[in-house]
Amino acid sequence: MSNIHPTALVADGASLDPSITVGPYAVIGPHVKIGAGTVIGPHCVVEGHTTIGQDNRIFQFASVGAANQDKKYKGEPCELVIGDRNTIREFCTLHIGTVQDKAVTRIGDDNWIMAYTHVAHDCVVGNNTTLANNTTLGGHVELGDWVTVGGLTGIHQFVKVGAHAMVGFASAVSQDVPPFMMVDGNPLSVRGLNVEGLRRRGFSAERIAVIKQAHRLLYRQGLTLAAARTAIADLPVAHPEAAADVAMVLGFLDHSTRGIAR
Structure with missing residues (x-):
């Protein structure tokens, strides 16, 4: 494998696809699997039961698949699974899961993960997210697709x-943030x-208008959460084109465990 630096x-x-590139002084452990086209930068450490997909770019000094920082962890063979086409910048720390949860930390596809970001044990990061410098995800955090997190932001354990x-930028997120909202x-x-x-993702003006109505019901009408949920559930009757968007909001509200940011 000529793409692996001799140091x-x-x-x-x-298990390394022959097409991957491994830079100088990188360290790759015995339980690691890396897919085609992925680049592991200089001085990276990739360890643990870690699976990395195709065409990822992991920059120098990243720590990928290390043992988690949960004091209950006793060395169980938990996992880190990373999808395809992710960019993971310098000094990121991505940890394996714990047996107290799903025993796996998951990062999806096409994510832009900037320097010094920490993804703790049992987190689930969707697709097409942007995590700016020094984003910190506590254990068991879940981020949906297309989430953007400003730099120096901390997200509390179990938050969705x-x-x-x-x-x-520089926010403290201790409650769940519903889809489509902008918070700080x-x-x-x-x-x-x-x-x-x-708009950038192609939502029509009609769909955005319905999502605005849902926002007003949750945050601007003085309704209880239960009353707002009932009113939001009625929106697709007049606006069927936004049925999936409304269902996403309702599903999120129904599965919130920490209460939503209001």
């Missing part, structure tokens, strides 16, 4: 952030909708 240390048992939501601050506040993000 890299690759343990026996590692819904698809297409945007979290502003410490304490966290809901500022509005991620309208520009929805």
